[in-house]
Amino acid sequence: MSTKIAFIGAGIATSYTLIPFLEALDNDASKEKITLYIIDKSADFFKGMPYGERSGKSVLLIQDLKNFISEPHRTHYKNWLNENIDELAQEFLANGGRYAAKWVADNSPLYKNGDWDDLYVPRFFFGRYIHREVVKRVDKLVAEERLTLEYLQKETKSVTKEGGTFTLTFDDNSHLTVEKVVLSIGSLPYKKLYNKETKETINKLYIDAPYGEGMEENMARIASFIKARENKHLPTKIAVLGANASGLEMLYKICDKLPMEEYKTTFKTLSSHGVMPDGTFDPIRAKEFKAKHLESLATSDSLTAKLIAEAAHKDIDIAEEQALGAATTVGIISKGFGSLLPKLSKEELLNFACFHGNQIGRRQRCAGNHYLSVVDNLMKENRFTHIKGRFVRIEENTDGLILHYKPTEAASRSEESSEPFNLIVNCLGSVNLTSEGLTPFLKNLISDKLCTPNASNIGFQVDDRMQASENLFVAGPLLAGNQIEDRIFWHLEHCVRIIWSSSVLSKNLMSSLN
Template sequence: MSEKISFIGAGIATSYTLIPLIEKLVMATKKVELFIIDKSDSFYSGVPYGKRSGETVLLINDLKNFIPLDDHRTRLKNWLDKNLDELLQTFVLKGGELSKAWILENKEDIYNGKWDDLYIPRFFFGRYIKQQVGNQIEKARKSAHITITEIKKEAINIDSTENGFTIKFTDNSALKSDKVVISTGSLPNKKLFDSSKKIAPTLKYINNLYLPSIDTNINNIVDILTSRNKKKLVTNILVLGANASGLEAIYRIFDQQPFKDSQNSFTCLSTHGTMPDGKINHNKLTEFNTINLNKLKNLEIITADQIAEAVNKDLDLAESLKLGAASTVGIISKGIGSLLPKLNEEQLIKFACNHGNQIGRRQRCAGIHYLSVVDHLVEEAKIEQVKGQFENLELQDDSFKLNYFSPEINVFKSLENFHIVINCLGSINLESEYIPELFKNLFDKNFASINDSKIGLKIDNHLQASKNIYVAGPMLAGNLIEDRALWHLEHCGRIIWSSEILANKIFNNI
């Protein structure tokens, strides 16, 4: 009798679990049925690297930092060299002037296979990983003991049975499974505005840049810009959040001719009122030292709070020297890494849940390709960056009004006259009333529980939320895996590493 294993979610974490798992299963003799479940058609590439993110946006990190694992990066680079012409042809066909400029600026490195320092188009990686998984699936299907079934449905519930589980879907169908892997990716965006409200055709609110896809939303924005330009109406675009998706929104819209055809502008609201950093100041870096982190190196016993306090003091010092995150992220990360082994298990988990992401928000970096667009907009006085915390969005007759809290003067303020609003403020947490139905049911039935990070599930040493319910990808945030504290699993390198461990855990439990 075969064992049934179901993956709920078919993104990058599932892909990097399937590749080594199938390799092991092919060499074994155990009969296994694998079910890969996803509500979208982005099987194996996930949202960031698949169709919903389009074929014109670039990685937020250079390739060596995107995939720091040398063996995995080498395989990707070899694949890029082999498929280069087809990839570049698609990039030019789908993109605008910025895509052509990227190829021209990096032509020598591209054709000489020097990929490590390049911010490559994201869909390059999406195509690569989809092909790698496809090769493994083909290998599995040629075996006599492995079957693989892809199911395009949304899973909303899991019930226990005498020997396993029953997964239930929105269409009232069900699937029996012995083991389940929760690999659903990031949680949904925060809801900032009631999208059901009727708004004028010259206005647009976008709650998620990637739903139904970034290309669909950009095309809608282009239509509104074109219509307003014809009526000689200036369009003010409000981007809520200065994270990766906020930068992508600005980058893609800037590359559209209707935006350039008029005095259209951006306003960006963020907690720090600044964009991520992208330029290393080598001269000023010589003046900087992590004096507060260094003090902790001589102590035998330290706490998570002490590390966090030292990091923030050192970052304050860096800011006083006008040093940005791109200059300091390496030395700060190295300092943290040298101190984490001093923490006991309880303190490691505390750092992962309470401090890691807060420090990360002060160390935001981005590629110069995105930031050069922002610099260009600054030169043309077409962008304003506002420091504050979002309060609400009001719909007026022919525009949106933003209400926000200004921490610097401790008052609520307003900005008016926005015509396109894009929500890039990030995801809800697991304590939100808007969490997906699947998670509500997991918690109600005690199949899973929330860890102190509020963005991850508690797991045991086998990466299980409960017996035979495994966790992969972003939902592993706020945990220790093989004594390594993980506070953020949106990073591809961490996903690859943790997914390979998960593959071993699953295989050994079959």
């Protein structure tokens, strides 16, 4: 007999659950044989979307390496980079444009000396590394006949439970029966902003999601569209909806593929706060800035999540009034509210995780200057504007696509603005677990009561063993809005958080075995 475990989704949450799990299995000869099924609709096993083929090979981490991955994993990763950087850099150059060449030219003196911590490293490097780390542990246990592993490149359509077993049904109508399931599907699907089928013409192109078909496939469509307009001497007006990492990455990719001096392109982004991520740290002003509203709560005996959040927003308001960006203040403000959270009750901690953490985070976005310099260059040429507003709808006519939005400071509910564009890219983020656009797979998990959304509506409620229901474990971003051991999580897009939570899950999974 062997215990059958299915991992639905094969990104880094699965990888960092499997690494300690397989190591523990290797060290515990008393455990029975395990059969693992690794299921994903793409072939990026153990890499996931951000670090695999769908993101392409010319994009960078949004954080520097020291903030991207925690120790001891970072040192191990850097050692691997040092051994493989020549081959990796050549592949990066072959798939990128002039920005890739600039990255190598600027940073090779550092990484040739092993100085990686401050670098914004190409993302596919990490995908290669983590795939290797999992596979070598898998291969060892398979060779010892302690483990059987099967890869299933399929889309899971439903999970049902009868008695003590789960039945997974796939898009090809095949089935799989297992005793345990780990739900590790990554972030929720992108919001659908325009449900009509857009007919591509010389005047209009709509990209529904930057990674939906794969970044490189989308970039090929965008390049073909802009080049066709250029051949007819037509300028291209582009709207990127969202000022998050995906939006910033899309601006970078377009300008890398289609240099500004060669193509008549102009850009606008739309976001509710009207600012791009920040990448300039000011060490002098960081010493001067105080999170005084958060500090004033240090002696309070009646703290609530709402009071802490209100104080954080007031301190961010002060920073913005002083023209201080998030790169300078994020650490100070995070430390300010972080020191107060241990004083909250468990109920109030979950309130902070579900209702406040992400709202603060949206105002404290940071990114590397390699990406942000592209925006700076566009602004210097008067080819970039940031619209501060909320998306309303998209229409189309023979001349292009019409973006309707409501200015953030609109005086009335009826106040609305509109503007024509030739190309619109949707980077506005994900649906929540109550949205109409939720996938049937997730809807069925909820309706069958195998998973229950928590108050955040972006994560599932889990117990102390990280189970949404008995033997159905949750990993990665769908843990948002939960407390795991002594930590609360309002999002789990950050690799450090995924590594830590996945290590806890691996222990829970191991202890559930016979």
